[in-house]
Amino acid sequence: MRRTILTLASLAALIAVASPAARAHPANDRYCLQGRMWGYPGNCQFASYQQCLATASGTSAYCGINPRYAYSQQRAY
Numbered sequence: 001m002r003r004t005i006l007t008l009a010s011l012a013a014l015i016a017v018a019s020p021a022a023r024a025h026p027a028n029d030r031y032c033l034q035g036r037m038w039g040y041p042g043n044c045q046f047a048s049y050q051q052c053l054a055t056a057s058g059t060s061a062y063c064g065i066n067p068r069y070a071y072s073q074q075r076a077y
Contacts (some may be wrong), residue, residue: 030069035061
């Protein structure tokens with residue numbers, strides 16, 4: 001019984017790690033919180049500009065676009 005439970009738990013963990021939903025969405029780092037405390041490019045974990053502004057509110061920080069997106073190659077269609 002223990003072996004079965006361990007096997008099922010291992011299989012569930014493997015599926016959870018391998019699923020695409022477990023990976024971070026690439027658009028979650030579109031904006032960066034920048035300032036003296038964070039440096040450059042800063043804390044790049046914000047999906048929207050409003051999220052970044054809300055976090056920067058009341059501090060001496062500001063928000064900017066992530067340089068990874070600002071200076072990336074544009075796709076040719």
